[in-house]
Amino acid sequence: MNASDESLITSPKPKSRPGAPQESLRRGPSASLEGRLMRGLLRRLGEPPIEFILWNGEHIAPAGVEPACRVRILDRATLLSVITDPQVRFPDAYSEGRIEIEGDLVRLLEEVYLAGSRSASSPVGRVLERLRRPHANTLSGSRENIHHHYDIGNAFYSLWLGATMAYTCAYYPTPETTLDEAQVAKMHHVCRKLRLRPGESVVEAGCGWGTLALHMARHYGVKVRAFNISREQVAYARERAEREGLASQVEYVLDDYRNISGRYDAFVSVGMLEHVGVANYRGLGEVISRSLGDNGRGLIHSIGRNFPAPLQPWIEKRIFPGACPPSLGEMMGIFEPWDLSILDVENLRLHYAQTLRHWLALFEGEVERVRHMFDEKFVRMWRMYLAGSVAGFTTGTLQLFQVVFASRRNNDVPRTREYLYQT
Amino acid sequence: MNASDESLITSPKPKSRPGAPQESLRRGPSASLEGRLMRGLLRRLGEPPIEFILWNGEHIAPAGVEPACRVRILDRATLLSVITDPQVRFPDAYSEGRIEIEGDLVRLLEEVYLAGSRSASSPVGRVLERLRRPHANTLSGSRENIHHHYDIGNAFYSLWLGATMAYTCAYYPTPETTLDEAQVAKMHHVCRKLRLRPGESVVEAGCGWGTLALHMARHYGVKVRAFNISREQVAYARERAEREGLASQVEYVLDDYRNISGRYDAFVSVGMLEHVGVANYRGLGEVISRSLGDNGRGLIHSIGRNFPAPLQPWIEKRIFPGACPPSLGEMMGIFEPWDLSILDVENLRLHYAQTLRHWLALFEGEVERVRHMFDEKFVRMWRMYLAGSVAGFTTGTLQLFQVVFASRRNNDVPRTREYLYQT
Numbered sequence: 005m006n007a008s009d010e011s012l013i014t015s016p017k018p019k020s021r022p023g024a025p026q027e028s029l030r031r032g033p034s035a036s037l038e039g040r041l042m043r044g045l046l047r048r049l050g051e052p053p054i055e056f057i058l059w060n061g062e063h064i065a066p067a068g069v070e071p072a073c074r075v076r077i078l079d080r081a082t083l084l085s086v087i088t089d090p091q092v093r094f095p096d097a098y099s100e101g102r103i104e105i106e107g108d109l110v111r112l113l114e115e116v117y118l119a120g121s122r123s124a125s126s127p128v129g130r131v132l133e134r135l136r137r138p139h140a141n142t143l144s145g146s147r148e149n150i151h152h153h154y155d156i157g158n159a160f161y162s163l164w165l166g167a168t169m170a171y172t173c174a175y176y177p178t179p180e181t182t183l184d185e186a187q188v189a190k191m192h193h194v195c196r197k198l199r200l201r202p203g204e205s206v207v208e209a210g211c212g213w214g215t216l217a218l219h220m221a222r223h224y225g226v227k228v229r230a231f232n233i234s235r236e237q238v239a240y241a242r243e244r245a246e247r248e249g250l251a252s253q254v255e256y257v258l259d260d261y262r263n264i265s266g267r268y269d270a271f272v273s274v275g276m277l278e279h280v281g282v283a284n285y286r287g288l289g290e291v292i293s294r295s296l297g298d299n300g301r302g303l304i305h306s307i308g309r310n311f312p313a314p315l316q317p318w319i320e321k322r323i324f325p326g327a328c329p330p331s332l333g334e335m336m337g338i339f340e341p342w343d344l345s346i347l348d349v350e351n352l353r354l355h356y357a358q359t360l361r362h363w364l365a366l367f368e369g370e371v372e373r374v375r376h377m378f379d380e381k382f383v384r385m386w387r388m389y390l391a392g393s394v395a396g397f398t399t400g401t402l403q404l405f406q407v408v409f410a411s412r413r414n415n416d417v418p419r420t421r422e423y424l425y426q427t
Numbered sequence: 428m429n430a431s432d433e434s435l436i437t438s439p440k441p442k443s444r445p446g447a448p449q450e451s452l453r454r455g456p457s458a459s460l461e462g463r464l465m466r467g468l469l470r471r472l473g474e475p476p477i478e479f480i481l482w483n484g485e486h487i488a489p490a491g492v493e494p495a496c497r498v499r500i501l502d503r504a505t506l507l508s509v510i511t512d513p514q515v516r517f518p519d520a521y522s523e524g525r526i527e528i529e530g531d532l533v534r535l536l537e538e539v540y541l542a543g544s545r546s547a548s549s550p551v552g553r554v555l556e557r558l559r560r561p562h563a564n565t566l567s568g569s570r571e572n573i574h575h576h577y578d579i580g581n582a583f584y585s586l587w588l589g590a591t592m593a594y595t596c597a598y599y600p601t602p603e604t605t606l607d608e609a610q611v612a613k614m615h616h617v618c619r620k621l622r623l624r625p626g627e628s629v630v631e632a633g634c635g636w637g638t639l640a641l642h643m644a645r646h647y648g649v650k651v652r653a654f655n656i657s658r659e660q661v662a663y664a665r666e667r668a669e670r671e672g673l674a675s676q677v678e679y680v681l682d683d684y685r686n687i688s689g690r691y692d693a694f695v696s697v698g699m700l701e702h703v704g705v706a707n708y709r710g711l712g713e714v715i716s717r718s719l720g721d722n723g724r725g726l727i728h729s730i731g732r733n734f735p736a737p738l739q740p741w742i743e744k745r746i747f748p749g750a751c752p753p754s755l756g757e758m759m760g761i762f763e764p765w766d767l768s769i770l771d772v773e774n775l776r777l778h779y780a781q782t783l784r785h786w787l788a789l790f791e792g793e794v795e796r797v798r799h800m801f802d803e804k805f806v807r808m809w810r811m812y813l814a815g816s817v818a819g820f821t822t823g824t825l826q827l828f829q830v831v832f833a834s835r836r837n838n839d840v841p842r843t844r845e846y847l848y849q850t
Contacts, residue, residue, distance in 0.1 A: 118836070177843055310835055311763040332769050336756030340734040345823055346755050349772035354838065400768055400835035412733055412823035413541070415777065420600055425845040 038083055039064055045087050050119030054112060058083065072115050073107025095318040095392070099385040109387065110364075113395035136317050139325035141281035143260055147233050149326035150279060154234040158213070160377055164366035169213040169240075172275035172305065173356035173404045183362040186355070191219040194274065196424050197348065197408050198303055200224035204269035207231070207295055209261035209288075210276025214241025214254070220272075221253035228254045229268075231261050261291060268295050271302035277335070278307050278327045285330075285337040292409075293342035301347070301410040301417075307356070308332060308403040316392065323389045332405060339409055347417060348408040356404045357397035364390040461506055462487055468510050473542030477535060481506065495538050496530025518741040518815070522808040532810065533787075536818035559740050562748035564704035566683055570656050572749035573702065577657040581636070583800055587789035592636040592663075595698035595728065596779035596827045606785040609778070614642040617697065619847050620771065620831050621726050623647035627692035630654070630718055632684035632711075633699025637664025637677070643695075644676040651677045652691075654684050684714060691718050694725035700758070701730050701750045708753075708760040715832075716765035724770070724833040724840075730779070731755060731826040739815065746812045755828060762832055770840060771831040779827045780820035787813040 035043065042056050042064045055071035056064045059079050065071050077083050082102040085093045097103040105112060139149050165171055166183040174186030175193045194216065200206065202225030211217050211230035214237070220226050232238050238258045245251045261276065262284075271292050280288055292302055307329035314320065315328050332349065339346060367374065367390060375383050396402035410417065458466065465479050465487045478494035479487045482502050488494050500506050505525040508516045520526040528535060562572050581592075588594055589606040597609030598616045617639065623629065625648030634640050634653035637660070643649050655661050661681045668674045684699065685707075694715050703711055715725055730752035737743065738751050755772065762769060790797065790813060798806050819825035833840065 177845075179842075310766045310768050331759065331763055333756050333759030333763055336754065336759065340754055340756055343733045343823075345733050345774060345776070345826060346772060346828075347774045349769060350844065351768060351770045351840075353768070354840065354842075398838065400766075400837075403768060405769075414823075415821065417774075417777065419602075419777075420598075420848070421773065421844065422600075422848040425843070425848050 035064070036060065036062060038062070038080060041087050042077075042083060045090060049090070049116060052115035052119035054115055073105065073109075073112045075112070076104040076106065078102050078104065091316060092318045092321060095322070095385075095388045098388055099322075099381050101380070101384065109391040110361075110394045110398075113392050114399050117395050117399040117401045136314065136320075138281075138314060138320050138328060141279065141284055141326050143262065145326060146260060146279065149324075150234050152325050153323065154212075155236040157377070158236055158240050160374065161213075163370040163373060164363050166362070166366065168215050170215045171212050173307075173352055174359040174362075175352065176355050176358050183359065183366075186359065186362075187215070188219070190355075191216050192223070193424070194272065194303055194305065194406070195220055195224050197406065198270045198272060198301060199418070200226050200270060202226070205229075205267075206270045206272060207264055207266070207268040209264065209271070209273040209291075210279070211237070211241065211256065212275065213237050214244055214256055216272070216274055217241070217254045217256070218245060218248060218250055221250050222248075226253075226270075229257060229264075229266070230254060231257045231259055231264060233258065233260055262287060264291050264295060266295065267297055269297075269300060271295050271300065273303070274305040276306075277304055278324070278329050281326065281328055282312075282330055282334050282337065285334070286341050289338040289340075289342045289344065292338070293344065296411060298411050298413045299416055301408065301414060302344075303406060303408050304335070304338070305404070305406045306330065306335070308335065308405040310400065310403060316396070319389060319392070322385060329402060332403075332407075335405065335407060343412045344409045345412050345414070346407060346409050348406075348421065350406045352404040352406060353397050353400065353402065356402070357394050360390055360394040360397065364394060458487070459483065459485060461485070461503060464510050465500075465506060468513060472513070472539060475538035475542035477538055496528065496532075496535045498535070499527040499529065501525050501527065514739065515741045515744060518745070518808075518811045521811050522745075522804050524803065524807065532814040533784075533817045533821075536815050537822050540818050540822040540824045559737065559743075561704075561737060561743050561751060564702065564707060564749050566685065568749060569683060569702065572747075573657050575748050576746065577635075578659040580800070581659055581663050583797065584636075586793040586796060587786050589785070589789065591638050593638045594635050596730075596775055597782040597785075598775065599778050599781050606782065606789075609782065609785075610638070611642070613778075614639050615646070616847070617695065617726055617728065617829070618643055618647050620829065621693045621695060621724060622841070623649050623693060625649070628652075628690075629693045629695060630687055630689070630691040632687065632694070632696040632714075633702070634660070634664065634679065635698065636660050637667055637679060639695070639697055640664070640677045640679070641668060641671060641673055644673050645671075649676075649692075652680060652687075652689070653677060654680045654682055654687060656681065656683055685710060687714050687718060689718065690720055692720075692723060694718050694723065696726070697728040699729075700727055701747070701752050704749065704751055705735075705753055705757050705760065708757070709764050712761040712763075712765045712767065715761070716767065719834060721834050721836045722839055724831065724837060725767075726829060726831050727758070727761070728829045729753065729758070729827070731758065731828040733823065733826060739819070742812060742815070745808060752825060755826075755830075758828065758830060766835045767832045768835050768837070769830060769832050771829075771844065773829045775827040775829060776820050776823065776825065779825070780817050783813055783817040783820065787817060 038058055039062045046064060051066040053066060053069040053072045055074045057074055057076045079102065082097045086097055139145060162169060166187060168184055168187040170187040174183060175190035176186045177189055200220060204226045206220055206226050206228045208217050208228055208230040211232045214230060217228040217230040220228055235258060238256050241256045245254045296302060309329050309331050312331045312334055320327055371383055461481055462485045469487060474489040476489060476492040476495045478497045480497055480499045505520045509520055562568060585592060589610060591607055591610040593610040597606060598613035599609045600612055623643060627649045629643055629649050629651045631640050631651055631653040634655045637653060640651040640653040643651055658681065661679050664679045668677045719725060732752050732754050735754045735757055743750060794806055
């Protein structure tokens with residue numbers, strides 16, 4: 005695509021000429037100030053095949069491409085706001101109903117991610133990027149950050165996470181695998197990678213609603229100490245362990261991973277690293293290193309990126325304060341200071357896209373209940389978050405890394421990874 | 428072990444008291460100056476269970492441990508030299524016959540590696556570390572560095588590399604796999620990871636004696652352009668391609684990887700990265716990035732480390748000038764600037780230990796011929812290099828990473844890695 009001015013023509017959309025929209029776009033007269041601003045934004049976005057329709061009837065779209073979807077901006081103030089800081093203000097305006105989307109929201113966001121390049125932000129955007137300070141992950145900061153997201157109600161999450169209440173990337177061995185099957189498959193995949201043996205001890209950092217800890221205890225006969233700073237999640241997990249008769253094997257600890265003590269055969273953390281913050285990676289490695297003996301091994305499962313970059317700022321602001329998915333290079337800051345060996349890395353990016361599609365479908369199926377629990381703005385905010393996450397993983401903007409590691413001296417490692425695939 | 432002075436006692440070895448060597452060591456009288464210097468070195472090494480025997484009959488060993496092997500230092504000058512810079516002077520003295528080893532050389536070096544810690548070097552050692560400048564990998568520097576090692580004679584390498592002439596870590600699916608089988612298995616493993624399809628094009632950076640390129644062409648029906656700056660290797664490879672009737676499918680290019688041009692479906696490099704130098708990783712990534720389209724994928728197979736550190740300085744000086752095995756974090760410097768996605772990392776450290784054991788055994792079987800081709804010093808130097816490499820991999824001082832990567836936009840990736848293990 006050509007990024008020059010000529011490639012974007014704005015004009016009032018002709019209502020009576022279906023089949024030739026590009027033609028008429030190309031012949032459009034000079035645009036209004038708002039239209040030209042919108043055109044500038046589209047250019048900064050890398051000209052994704054999206055048609056913007058303004059409140060005054062103007063249509064703005066890249067020339068020569070059939071738009072994949074349409075965005076209606078309902079008033080001038082919204083346009084000006086979005087132009088200033090599209091990454092935050094666009095999803096905010098959508099949440100508040102000042103923007104409407106015609107077509108598939110996931111597709112729209114995929115087109116934006118695919119069109120964008122690493123250097124696409126405007127000078128204003130770059131200034132904003134510098135000014136943005138993600139919420140700090142001190143001990144108390146982490147408590148607040150985690151409370152913001154995970155303590156909004158177990159009833160809400162149970163509407164759309166499926167039976168396992170696992171809120172992390174699932175593992176789909178086949179296209180037909182269901183969400184619940186895929187979550188169970190993910191837990192087995194993790195346990196096999198850890199080569200858990202009956203009687204061993206495991207420490208889990210960030211245990212969510214406790215599903216993996218119970219799974220490890222039930223299916224692999226291990227003892228688990230599972231740490232989490234979300235009160236709601238720990239309460240739920242403890243109740244579940246009691247109900248399932250596993251309370252003697254699984255201890256849920258309402259505390260920060262930094263306070264893990266003791267020695268264990270294995271360390272596991274699924275979906276916590278995103279909340280740790282790169283500045284704390286060396287400290288996390290120290291926790292791992294002191295928790296594992298010479299034959300210890302561990303697994304960290306985390307959203308990641310191809311290169312170091314902050315989390316999408318709207319997600320950090322509205323959904324996951326303090327969160328930052330690391331690049332694999334940044335993740336090495338956990339292991340390298342402590343002479344831990346990386347044994348295996350697997351990228352499950354497209355599995356997370358599928359997981360999120362399943363969550364989004366369940367969410368939409370329960371949308372009336374969600375609206376009743378919260379409000380319309382909440383519904384639209386979470387729809388944007390889930391759809392944006394699908395798009396992040398399908399376009400490679402986000403990755404999902406499972407990293408297996410061990411003490412340098414641990415020679416008790418499997419010869420090949422074939423055993424992972426034998427049932 | 429206790430690192431205080433009392434834990435090391437030196438004394439003339441009592442010849443007539445088998446069964447109580449530790450006891451007599453502990454009761455030894457005050458040592459000579461040389462003995463005390465030797466004792467200091469042993470302490471700096473972390474007190475590995477090694478007994479040193481000096482020319483004057485003094486024995487120095489950690490107290491309370493049965494030595495795993497014995498080292499005879501044959502004269503005072505050698506001791507003083509080794510104490511100054513043990514990492515370089517010890518293997519030099521061994522090569523020159525001024526040190527003799529009783530017991531298994533691999534075991535000796537394993538004990539040294541296991542006892543050593545990251546901060547074990549002496550003040551002198553740390554100064555030396557700073558002063559050491561590995562041989563630069565400019566275009567001409569790389570040519571010289573590669574010439575030093577790989578052009579010493581195809582006849583020599585063919586004595587102990589096995590039938591495949593593959594001079595990189597093999598892959599042993601079972602303990603019974605032979606060297607030649609394991610080299611073929613490695614090549615299949617690499618090709619499967621790359622998911623090569625007939626008719627595709629592959630560029631190989633650093634092709635050794637050309638074995639992998641021929642394997643890819645023969646078994647996967649791809650066209651290969653294979654780059655190498657070793658004249659001897661390229662001459663050998665071209666002759667082989669002719670002989671095997673694959674010259675129309677495989678082109679060997681006597682040129683630097685930096686001069687790779689054109690577009691390919693896959694990029695592969697097995698055992699070259701060690702010679703690239705971290706300073707050139709971004710440039711290597713640029714080569715990869717421009718070589719691969721949106722559906723491209725690649726594999727880099729390289730010796731690595733758990734944390735950034737220079738290559739063992741004697742190996743860099745005498746064996747592999749300019750070489751530096753990277754940490755995985757350093758390797759990410761290839762991919763992250765170019766938005767390449769890491770799909771899979773596998774650590775084959777113990778496979779390389781096994782490969783090297785096989786090479787060492789073949790080498791020892793042909794040692795008379797090697798001595799005839801070169802001299803005794805060469806034989807001892809190469810024995811030290813091969814044994815030290817075994818020890819490096821068995822102790823986790825060295826790692827072997829296979830890293831699979833792809834364009835961010837490549838969604839044509841296998842759902843699971845199970846297919847790698849289906850034959």
